[in-house]
Amino acid sequence: MKRLLLFTALAALVPAACTETYDYDAATAGDPEGTARPHGKTSSQFVRTAFADLLGRAPDSHTLSVRVNGQEVVSFQVDEERQLVGTLDGLGDSLPLRNLLVAGLLHSDEVTLPEKSAVADPRAFIRGQFTRLLGREPNAYELEAFAAEWAADPAVGPRTLIRAIVGSREYQSQ
Amino acid sequence: MATLSRRNFLRGGLAGLGALAAARVAAPLVKVKSASAAGPGKHVVVVGIGGGLRLRESLGMGEGATMPNLFGRSPLVTGFATGVQGGPNLAPEYPARRLVLPPVRATPLHTEGTLVTNLRYADGPPGHLQGHGCLLSGFYNQLENRADAHLPVPTIFELHRQATNAPATDAWYVSQVGGFYRALIASDAPGYGADFAGVYLQPPGAMQPLMPIIASGKRTIDLTPQNPGLPTIRANAAEDAAAQRLTSVLDGNSPRFAREDTTVHLSAADNAAVQQHLASIYSDASYDSFFPDAFGIGIADGNGGVDGTADAQTIFHAERVLAKFKPAVMAVTLLDVDVCHGDFNGYLQAQQLADACVAHLWDFIQSDPELRSSTTMIVLPEHGRHLFFNGNNPDSLQRSGIDHGQGDDGDRNVWMLALGPDVKKNQVIAPANVAQPGRSTNRYETIDAVMTAMSVLGHDGRMRTELEAEGARPGLVMGEVFA
Numbered sequence: 001m002k003r004l005l006l007f008t009a010l011a012a013l014v015p016a017a018c019t020e021t022y023d024y025d026a027a028t029a030g031d032p033e034g035t036a037r038p039h040g041k042t043s044s045q046f047v048r049t050a051f052a053d054l055l056g057r058a059p060d061s062h063t064l065s066v067r068v069n070g071q072e073v074v075s076f077q078v079d080e081e082r083q084l085v086g087t088l089d090g091l092g093d094s095l096p097l098r099n100l101l102v103a104g105l106l107h108s109d110e111v112t113l114p115e116k117s118a119v120a121d122p123r124a125f126i127r128g129q130f131t132r133l134l135g136r137e138p139n140a141y142e143l144e145a146f147a148a149e150w151a152a153d154p155a156v157g158p159r160t161l162i163r164a165i166v167g168s169r170e171y172q173s174q
Numbered sequence: 175m176a177t178l179s180r181r182n183f184l185r186g187g188l189a190g191l192g193a194l195a196a197a198r199v200a201a202p203l204v205k206v207k208s209a210s211a212a213g214p215g216k217h218v219v220v221v222g223i224g225g226g227l228r229l230r231e232s233l234g235m236g237e238g239a240t241m242p243n244l245f246g247r248s249p250l251v252t253g254f255a256t257g258v259q260g261g262p263n264l265a266p267e268y269p270a271r272r273l274v275l276p277p278v279r280a281t282p283l284h285t286e287g288t289l290v291t292n293l294r295y296a297d298g299p300p301g302h303l304q305g306h307g308c309l310l311s312g313f314y315n316q317l318e319n320r321a322d323a324h325l326p327v328p329t330i331f332e333l334h335r336q337a338t339n340a341p342a343t344d345a346w347y348v349s350q351v352g353g354f355y356r357a358l359i360a361s362d363a364p365g366y367g368a369d370f371a372g373v374y375l376q377p378p379g380a381m382q383p384l385m386p387i388i389a390s391g392k393r394t395i396d397l398t399p400q401n402p403g404l405p406t407i408r409a410n411a412a413e414d415a416a417a418q419r420l421t422s423v424l425d426g427n428s429p430r431f432a433r434e435d436t437t438v439h440l441s442a443a444d445n446a447a448v449q450q451h452l453a454s455i456y457s458d459a460s461y462d463s464f465f466p467d468a469f470g471i472g473i474a475d476g477n478g479g480v481d482g483t484a485d486a487q488t489i490f491h492a493e494r495v496l497a498k499f500k501p502a503v504m505a506v507t508l509l510d511v512d513v514c515h516g517d518f519n520g521y522l523q524a525q526q527l528a529d530a531c532v533a534h535l536w537d538f539i540q541s542d543p544e545l546r547s548s549t550t551m552i553v554l555p556e557h558g559r560h561l562f563f564n565g566n567n568p569d570s571l572q573r574s575g576i577d578h579g580q581g582d583d584g585d586r587n588v589w590m591l592a593l594g595p596d597v598k599k600n601q602v603i604a605p606a607n608v609a610q611p612g613r614s615t616n617r618y619e620t621i622d623a624v625m626t627a628m629s630v631l632g633h634d635g636r637m638r639t640e641l642e643a644e645g646a647r648p649g650l651v652m653g654e655v656f657a
Contacts, residue, residue: 037432040439055391064387065394080388089352090379092359092371093440096449097380099417100456104389104407145423155412156420163413164420170428 038173043088045174046098047081050166053133054102055110059084095167102166106159116157122150126161133165217549218627219496220330220505221535222309223528224302224351225512226578227555229587230254231525233291237263240522241529244553244591246282250602251291262522265569272474273523275530283533285600287593288655292604295557296619300578300585303354305556305620306507310347310358312624312637312649321354322436325361327644330624331372332361333633334503342444343499345372348492349507350484352376360438363640371438372503373448377491378484381464386456403459414453418446451498465490471530485510485524489531493538500544502631506535507556514559516566518573536593550594550630554623558585590623596630598657605654612647625649 041049051059059080066074084101088094105111119125126146130138138146146164149156165171230236232245234254239247240262247259297314298304303323307315313327328336331345338344349355360371383404387395390405397404422442431439440448455463462468465482469490472480482490485508492506508528514521532553539545559576561584566575578585608616628634629651641648 037429039432039435040437042436062393064384066397067394068397070396070398078384078388083382083384084388086352086379087382087385088380089356090376090382091448091452092347092356092374092438093445093448094437095439095445096452097385099414099449100407100452101385101389103410103413104386104456105391107408108389108391110391139427142423142427146420149416149420153412153416155410155416160413160416161420163417165424167417167421168424168428169431170424173428173431 038169040172041174043085043094044081046088046094046172047084047101049171050098050102050105051080053166054105054162055108057110095172098172099163099167102163103159106162113158113162116150116154119158123147125158126150129158129161129165133162134168134170215548216630216632217500217502217545218330218504218630219535219539219549219551220309220624220627221532221551221553222306222505222507222556223511223532223553224306224507224556225509225524226300226302226514226557226559226576226585227511227525227528227588228558228576228584229291229589230584231522232555233589235259237522240525242278242282243529243533244283245289246284250284250289251604262519262526263571264519264522265571265573267570268519271520271523273526274470274472274474274480275526276470276534279533283536283593284591284602287591287597287599288601288603290590290592290603290605290618290623290652290655292606292617293554293588293590293623294615294617294619295555295586295588296613296615296621300557300581302351302509302512302556303358306349306355307358308620309554309556309624310505311361312621312628313641313644313646314621319354321357323354324357326363327646328361328363328366328370328637328640329358329372330503330505330628330633330637331359332363332366332370333628333636333640334631335370335372336366337633337636338502340502341447342371342373342440343447344501345503346492346495346499346501347372347374347505347507348488348495349374349376349505350378350488350509351507352379355507356437363644368433368435368438371440372501373440373444374438375491375495377487380452381455381487381491383461383464404461406459407453407456409453409457411450414446414449418442447499451495455494469534471527471534483510483524483527485527485531489535493535496539496545497542500542514576515564516575518563518567518575519569521576547595550592550597550627552590552592552623552627554590554620555588557620558588560584588620590618590620592626592652592655594630596656598655601654603654608650610647610650618652619649621647621649622652623649626652626655 047059061079063075064078065072088097091097127137232241233250235249236254238261239259249255303317303319304315307317307325310329311325311327317323334345347359356374359374360368386405386407465487467479471486472482475481510524510527511521513524539549559578561582563574564577568574605618606616608618625634628637634651638648
């Protein structure tokens with residue numbers, strides 16, 4: 001198995017000689033005039049931010065072990081950020097993949113969210129998530145719109161609310 | 175349930191590692207007519223066999239019949255081999271991978287269409303990004319290998335979307351290669367750009383089994399008969415729709431992304447459609463939706479399954495996109511043959527895989543009633559390779575790696591195969607009297623293949639205008655291709 005892993009890893013390096021991307025830092029110099037439109041987070045920025053906001057930790061590198069009927073058949077290192085950036089960059093506008101990643105993270109063992117029925121004050125919960133994820137309170141229009149959806153749609157609960165905010169242009173901006 | 179998944183998972187894991195690791199035209203002497211194929215409801219698929227594929231090994235069969243599904247077993251150009259050819263001439267000591275390939279077609283595909291055997295990649299560096307930049311725009315270019323380097327003329331995606339007001343999901347670029355190939359989805363051309371970009375998808379990167387595993391937070395995956403499933407990202411259409419609705423509330427109150435942003439930003443509707451497609455893949459606990467054994471092209475995994483090469487994964491997902499979105503424009507980039515830099519025998523095998531992949535794609539198109547009657551497919555190498563070996567990893571047959579990029583005839587002499595309901599059948603041609611100011615060879619060129627493809631959609635006039643505005647020599651429509 002290690003031989004196979006090595007073979008695959010080496011094989012992947014062959015075309016890299018002439019297809020390697022040079023590093024490009026998309027970070028802008030800011031917006032001194034206050035007129036520039038926002039730039040999107042790079043995949044790396046997004047992964048690190050989402051992990052911090054949703055899991056409370058940075059992406060790490062760990063050993064993934066696969067066992068079949070109790071027997072380990074393979075284990076290998078997984079660099080979470082590198083792996084996820086490579087995945088997200090496989091889509092020109094990676095927002096759909098980012099949204100799926102967030103949906104997965106919010107179902108993970110690492111995240112505990114209250115049930116919708118356990119949220120006594122939806123407006124306070126909405127305000128809290130805006131503040132936590134966007135660094136600001138919702139304006140009156142946003143608060144009303146979110147609260148109305150919370151009341152009307154059974155599919156709108158804590159997880160949906162967080163997914164919506166993280167999927168927004170504001171969150172996705174640098 | 176599909177087969178577990180141990181096999182599929184391992185394949186996924188391995189693939190994951192891999193992912194870590196894309197008004198000067200005068201009347202020509204040849205009669206160049208407007209395409210008779212143009213019309214509404216048409217589809218065009220341009221397949222670029224990237225990585226550098228020489229005429230000698232492909233049509234010339236100088237190392238055996240490496241592409242029998244496309245070209246059969248008898249050389250289609252002279253000077254390299256004669257008579258009926260067997261399989262690829264691999265060195266006896268070569269530790270050949272066990273390829274999984276479907277049975278070779280009884281009749282080669284070229285008999286179903288028109289093959290131009292003397293196409294010329296006439297200008298610009300024979301490099302991957304530049305070659306594919308040309309295939310996506312009809313413009314010989316010297317793009318820098320940078321993630322933010324855009325073509326100065328509109329791409330085929332932008333031309334189509336601007337002309338038809340179509341959504342991005344009507345124009346796809348499915349590329350085996352990632353990195354700076356993303357930038358090819360939109361140009362810097364005035365009046366075009368990211369607002370008219372298509373959807374860029376790199377299957378070996380985006381279709382990644384490790385993503386749901388990482389998202390699950392699990393560090394150990396225990397697979398048992400009672401628990402045979404692998405981590406997934408659950409599909410929940412109601413939650414997705416609700417989240418998108420709420421996001422639109424926020425987006426309605428925030429400025430759009432900067433036009434000059436490095437990556438494109440598609441509309442909410444386009445992204446919702448793409449997300450729905452991806453969700454169906456990421457929610458499949460068998461992981462077969464990433465790449466199923468049933469695709470039948472790749473490398474034997476030793477357990478009865480098939481590991482998809484990057485080209486095979488790319489074609490598999492191109493077919494999924496065609497099935498779901500039926501886009502008017504799709505470009506596909508393959509690259510497995512680029513292994514030739516250091517592995518000549520691997521290059522021969524990669525040709526077999528590319529050959530099977532292209533044939534599979536065409537058969538898939540033929541299996542769909544709508545696509546069958548409306549799709550033109552153009553297949554061509556992005557460029558060739560040098561006429562000389564580079565000395566890397568020589569084999570016992572005195573062959574070694576071959577590079578590309580210096581621009582000799584090996585680099586520039588290629589071919590084009592056109593297939594489709596409007597394409598003349600069973601035609602092999604090598605026109606040598608094509609005239610145009612600035613055209614040095616009197617042959618058809620790569621830019622003509624692109625212009626011909628665009629003529630099917632009725633965008634050739636617009637492409638010509640935009641190229642001329644940039645001071646470039648536009649391609650010609652190959653009238654002989656159409657019935």
